[in-house]
Amino acid sequence: MIGKGKAISHTRASMMYGWNQEKNAEVVFSQNLAGENPSEITSEFRFIQQMNQNCQKNTLSFVLSPTIEDGRNLNQKSLKEICERFMKEMKLGERQAIAFVHKDKDHKHIHLYVNRIDFNGKAYNDSFIGKRSQQAAEKVAEQMQLTTVKQLQVEKEFNLRDIRSEIKRRHDITMKQFQPKTFKEYIEVMKISKIEVIPCINKANKLQGFRFRFDGFNLKGSEIHRSMSIGNIGKQMAATVGVKNFIKNNTELFMLNKAVSLPTKLAANILKHAVKREIKRGFGF
Known part of the structure; x- marks a missing residue:
């Protein structure tokens, strides 16, 4: 109570x-x-x-x-x-x-x-x-x-642990099976898995991150798992479709009835990560 x-x-x-x-x-x-x-x-x-x-x-x-x-x-x-x-x-x-x-x-x-x-x-x-x-x-x-409130908190934390795990599982399946090329496509495919992905857009119309709504819970990607931050999702996409195609496909997106772009810093971090990955593989640039 x-x-x-x-x-x-x-x-x-x-x-x-x-x-x-x-x-x-x-x-x-x-x-x-x-x-x-x-x-x-x-x-x-x-x-x-x-x-x-x-x-x-x-x-x-x-x-x-x-x-x-x-x-x-x-x-x-x-x-x-x-x-x-x-x-x-x-x-x-x-x-x-x-x-x-x-x-x-x-x-x-x-x-x-x-x-x-x-x-x-x-x-x-x-x-x-x-x-x-x-x-x-x-x-x-x-x-x-x-x-009591303490009992509610314990129950909520217990349920939250299961919710995080389930959202992460469906995210992994989405990335592996559907291999989305854009953030917009990722949102649409996750909807098939009954996960509502909500874009977080700042005043400059830059895509800052995602929230995930499932079974009455509404969580930030980073609250679910570090791999589900917008930066890490972008890195996964870039590894699949290539950095050039990823940047091209995600330069401008249409979300929540308006044109949205990626923050320069986010795009730069994804590019930097891709370069390091390729160098580590021994291919070079």
Whole structure:
């Protein structure tokens, strides 16, 4: 479960967002409040907030997001328990508070609003509230046997390792079997392998690199494997079709509905690599 928190001044606007019926919002937790709509709740908050005129951002806004799988199994009672445990971990004590659950998407999540001013007029210390919110959410997840952020990170890294390996495998097959002569052709052939190759083009319309989208992941070539940087892909092509043909075929390409060219430095590096390779083979230039 992920927890986010911050102090805000726009109480009524946030409360109206939380109580948005278009998002199938439902009240899952309420403490020391009697109001039945955002305006009434805001008025009750302000009545207490008048006891502390120095505090401008006088409402605390939290978002608690269980995983999609956990969210499917959480009923109203469990969602209320999350709020109660979170309030306790954050040491918020007896304050005005209200929470809504949003179900407009598969990812069920809670919006919790707490009056920063307590009944004695004292403001809650919001130092490092973002970090403390996440730590509190972690503890609540552990207490209720929900998935924690650390578990999500481990799972993501495990999946990422498999994704990198699969993209690299399909790249290798593409380079070996189809032997593309241009970067544009490489993009088209990779599409056959269900890999979307996204050109990264700078303001000068120079091709800087590629990102690879596959199975919900979007990664830079260098994040997958060093051989999949644009420079190394270019070197592979040049080794297959010859430097002269490679430079000729890739001088100007049409990508993303505009003419794109190779950076001079990239072309020079590919040429330099080819020259070194030929000299090493003993052919010379």
